[in-house]
Structure formats: C-alpha cells, structure tokens
Amino acid sequence: xxxxxxxxxxxxxxxxxxxxxxxxxxxLLSFRRKSDLVNPLIFFLMVATLFPxxxxxxxxxxxxxxxxxxxxxxxxxxxxxxxxLFRSDYEDGSLEQLLLSPQPLFVVALAKVIAHWMMxxxxxxxxxxxxxxxxxxxxxxxxxxxxxxxxxxxxxxxxGAIGAALTVGLKKGGVLISLLVLPLYIPVLIFGSSAVxxxxxxxxxxxxxxxxxxxxxxxxxxxxxxxxAALRIxxxx
Amino acid sequence: MADKKWMPRWFYQLASPRxxxxxxxxxxxxxxxxxxxxxxxxxxxxLAFAPADYQQGNSFRIIYLHVPSAIxxxxxxxxxxxxxxxxxxxxxxxxxxxxxxxxxxxxxxxxLALATGAIWGKPTWGSWWVWDARLTSMLxxxxxxxxxxxxxxxxxxxxxxxxxxxxxxxxxxxNIPIIKYSVEWWNTLHQPATFKLTEKPxxxxxxxxxxxxxxxxxxxxxxxxxxxxxxxxIIWRERxxxxxxxxxxxx
Numbered sequence: 001x002x003x004x005x006x007x008x009x010x011x012x013x014x015x016x017x018x019x020x021x022x023x024x025x026x027x028l029l030s031f032r033r034k035s036d037l038v039n040p041l042i043f044f045l046m047v048a049t050l051f052p053x054x055x056x057x058x059x060x061x062x063x064x065x066x067x068x069x070x071x072x073x074x075x076x077x078x079x080x081x082x083x084x085l086f087r088s089d090y091e092d093g094s095l096e097q098l099l100l101s102p103q104p105l106f107v108v109a110l111a112k113v114i115a116h117w118m119m120x121x122x123x124x125x126x127x128x129x130x131x132x133x134x135x136x137x138x139x140x141x142x143x144x145x146x147x148x149x150x151x152x153x154x155x156x157x158x159x160g161a162i163g164a165a166l167t168v169g170l171k172k173g174g175v176l177i178s179l180l181v182l183p184l185y186i187p188v189l190i191f192g193s194s195a196v197x198x199x200x201x202x203x204x205x206x207x208x209x210x211x212x213x214x215x216x217x218x219x220x221x222x223x224x225x226x227x228x229a230a231l232r233i234x235x236x237x
Numbered sequence: 238m239a240d241k242k243w244m245p246r247w248f249y250q251l252a253s254p255r256x257x258x259x260x261x262x263x264x265x266x267x268x269x270x271x272x273x274x275x276x277x278x279x280x281x282x283x284l285a286f287a288p289a290d291y292q293q294g295n296s297f298r299i300i301y302l303h304v305p306s307a308i309x310x311x312x313x314x315x316x317x318x319x320x321x322x323x324x325x326x327x328x329x330x331x332x333x334x335x336x337x338x339x340x341x342x343x344x345x346x347x348x349l350a351l352a353t354g355a356i357w358g359k360p361t362w363g364s365w366w367v368w369d370a371r372l373t374s375m376l377x378x379x380x381x382x383x384x385x386x387x388x389x390x391x392x393x394x395x396x397x398x399x400x401x402x403x404x405x406x407x408x409x410x411x412n413i414p415i416i417k418y419s420v421e422w423w424n425t426l427h428q429p430a431t432f433k434l435t436e437k438p439x440x441x442x443x444x445x446x447x448x449x450x451x452x453x454x455x456x457x458x459x460x461x462x463x464x465x466x467x468x469x470x471i472i473w474r475e476r477x478x479x480x481x482x483x484x485x486x487x488x
Contacts, residue, residue, distance in 0.1 A: 187419035237397035
C-alpha cells in the first residue's frame with residue numbers, strides 16, 4: 001500500500017473494500033450451500049400453488065386475487081429466509097469478530113443485507129412472472145409486478161434483518177421474528193399490491209413506485225443503524 | 238461535563254430505583270383518587286346526563302369508553318418508545334422497567350378500543366368488523382405491542398431484553414405514521430378523529446365535556462396502573478438490595 005495516500009481517501013477505500021469483501025464472503029458462503037438459496041424460491045412457488053387449490057381454480061377469480069397472493073407469498077418467503085441471515089455467523093463466532101473489528105458495523109450490516117437480498121429478493125422478483133402466469137395475472141400487470149417487487153423486496157430484507165438481529169441470540173427465533181416483523185411489513189405490502197392492481201386496470205404506476213422508493217430510501221438510511229444496534233445488544237448477553 | 242446541567246436534577250434522580258419507588262408511592266394515592274372521581278363522575282355524566290345522538294340514539298354512548306381507550310393505546314406506545322430511547326441513551330434501569338410495564342397496559346387499551354368499536358359497529362354499520370383504515374391501524378398497533386411483549390419475555394437476561402425491546406419500540410415508532418397513512422390511503426370509512434388539537438370538536442359541549450373528563454380519567458387510571466406495575470417491577474429486580482430487604486422485613 002502507498003504510504004502517502006490521503007487518509008480520508010484511504011478510509012473511503014477501506015469502507016468500499018469492506019463492503020465488497022463482506023458481499024463476496026456472503027456470496028461464497030451461500031453458493032457453497034445451494035439448498036439455502038433454492039428453499040425460499042420453492043416455498044414461494046408452493047404457496048402460490050396452494051391458492052388455486054384452496055380457493056378456486058377459476059381464472060377470473062384468480063386473476064383478481066393474483067397481485068395480493070404473489071406479494072404475500074414473496075413477503076413470507078423473504079421472512080422465512082431472514083432467520084438464517086445472522087444465525088450461522090453467530091453460531092461459529094464470526095459475528096463476534098465482526099463486532100470487535102474496528103470497521104463500522106453499519107457497512108457490514110448493509111453489505112450482508114444487500115447480498116442476502118440479491119439471493120432472495122432479486123430471485124423472487126425474477127421468478128414472479130411465473131407465478132403471475134400460474135394465477136392468470138393479465139400480461140399488462142407483469143411490469144408492475146416486477147417493478148414493485150424490485151423496489152419493495154429490499155425494504156422487506158432491511159426490515160426483516162432488524163428482527164433477525166434482535167432474535168439472533170435466541171434458540172427459537174423462527175416464530176418470534178415473524179411476530180416482530182410482520183406488522184412492519186404492512187405498508188410495503190399495501191403499496192406493492194396496489195401498484196400491481198394499478199397496472200392491471202391501466203392506472204398510472206408512478207405514484208406507487210415513488211412511495212415504494214421512499215420507503216426503500218428510509219429503510220436504507222435507518223435500518224442498518226437499527227441492525228447494528230440490535231446486533232450489539234444480542235451479542236452482549 | 239459536571240457543570241453542564243441541561244437536564245433537570247429530578248431526571249437523574251428518577252434513575253435511582255429506590256427514589257423512583259418512593260416518589261411513585263407518594264404520587265400513587267393522588268392519582269388513584271383522581272382516576273376514581275373522574276371515571277365515576279364522567280361515566281355517570283356520560284351515561285345519564287349527556288344528550289342522546291339524533292341519529293344513533295343511545296348507542297353512541299360507547300364512545301365514552303372507545304375514544305379514551307383508543308387515545309390511551311396510542312399515548313402508551315409513545316411513552317413506551319420514549320422510555321426505550323431514554324433507557325438506550327442514558328442506560329437507566331427505571332426507563333427499562335417503564336417500557337416493560339407500559340406494554341401490557343397499552344395492549345389491553347388497544348383490545349378495549351377494538352372491542353368497544355366492534356360492539357358499536359354491529360348496530361351502526363351492521364357488522365362487527367370492517368376493514369377500515371382506523372380499525373386496521375389500531376389492530377396493527379396491537380400487533381406491535383404483542384411483538385414488544387413477546388420479545389421482552391423471550392430474552393432471559395433482563396437488561397438485554399429491555400434494550401432489545403427498546404430498539405423494537407423505536408423501530409415501531411418510526412413505522413407508526415407510515416402504517417397509519419398507508420392504511421388510510423388503502424381504505425377508509427371511519428369518521429375522522431373526535432378530538433383534534435387544532436379544531437373545535439363537531440359535537441355540542443354537553444356531549445364532549447364528559448368525554449374530556451373520561452379521557453383525563455383514563456390517563457389518571459393509566460398512571461395508577463403504570464406506577465403499580467413499575468413498583469412491582471422495581472421490587473422484583475432490586476430484590477437483592479438492602480433497602481428492598483428492609484422494606485419487606487417491615488411488612
């Protein structure tokens with residue numbers, strides 16, 4: 001390393017480097033355990049299959065139900081994958097090492113959540129049209145579905161990570177995390193499924209996407225702070 | 238640091254569980270008397286003397302329970318989140334205990350608001366429950382309380398539990414306005430808030446005065462039950478200290 005670099009520049013390089021290193025580690029770890037990658041997607045598909053079986057296979061009815069069903073299924077799939085976010089790091093002690101390191105925890109938490117979103121939320125977004133077709137969502141609704149999921153699922157991951165960080169020290173975090181996080185998911189669900197409904201009926205989509213984007217901006221700014229505070233609390237016990 | 242007194246002295250004194258126990262012991266009877274007088278007086282006034290509504294007849298009288306409990310459910314969450322923030326920033330044990338004690342009271346107020354709303358909704362709207370914005374946001378507020386309570390009871394270490402619930406309460410506080418407006422745009426049927434700070438109420442004076450008495454009475458009742466829970470909590474957590482032992486030996 002050059003000894004004469006500007007310290008501020010060095011710090012920002014360090015920050016970006018830390019972010020990239022954490023992302024790379026997350027990707028590497030999850031590609032070594034591929035089942036964890038695929039499980040939320042299978043769950044997503046199965047939940048969507050349950051609705052025609054449980055309610056009615058009639059296409060007109062399902063088309064009306066489709067925006068909400070796809071959104072609820074994506075929300076639950078994200079939620080189920082959240083518990084594993086910090087769990088293995090906590091169990092093998094690397095989370096403690098991350099907390100002890102001099103680097104800001106904010107960046108590490110953000111990198112972990114973004115890497116996690118790329119493997120769940122983004123995959124769910126790419127898979128959503130398949131579910132849309134299964135549930136007879138009109139073709140006009142597809143762009144709205146994908147755009148709203150693309151903007152909404154990162155918010156879901158960020159909020160869910162707060163719950164995951166709060167419950168990481170507990171043996172049975174699974175049900176508790178849903179209790180903590182589900183009420184906080186409601187605004188995203190409302191704006192997301194309304195966006196899909198708007199595109200189906202031919203109404204403008206911009207307002208809903210702006211609201212989802214605002215929620216995402218708020219979550220991006222505040223959630224990493226809450227996640228790192230929660231991690232410090234969970235580890236301290 | 239020592240010469241920079243920007244917080245009043247009583248604030249730091251409240252941090253001592255012993256002092257807090259004593260001061261709540263002195264305040265408790267006054268609030269209890271006030272709550273009793275206001276609630277009994279307010280109910281008699283509201284049920285017997287306030288005029289009946291020209292459309293709803295006597296069934297409107299349930300708002301004398303419904304509105305105060307709904308206001309209290311929201312205020313209790315505020316108090317809980319503020320106590321959580323104080324506990325996180327100043328590491329006050331008493332603030333942690335306030336958070337833990339306020340959650341069940343707030344949750345029961347939310348249940349009371351939902352139940353009285355359902356009882357009123359049946360004759361007026363024709364159904365126990367409608368998916369309306371204000372009802373739904375009260376239900377979500379109840380869920381937020383349940384989350385805080387569940388987290389608090391799931392973590393065994395008391396100080397960790399308090400800090401974790403404080404973080405959750407603060408996250409919930411940021412979310413409450415978002416939830417409120419998202420649900421409002423989603424669907425609304427409920428009448429707007431009965432009391433607003435900025436406007437004159439639409440009701441005649443004979444109708445809203447007893448309501449105001451009931452609201453203040455509910456606040457006093459909330460203070461009483463919060464102080465009682467807080468005192469229990471103080472005794473339980475400080476059970477190994479000398480002054481609690483002395484106190485228990487005296488009784």
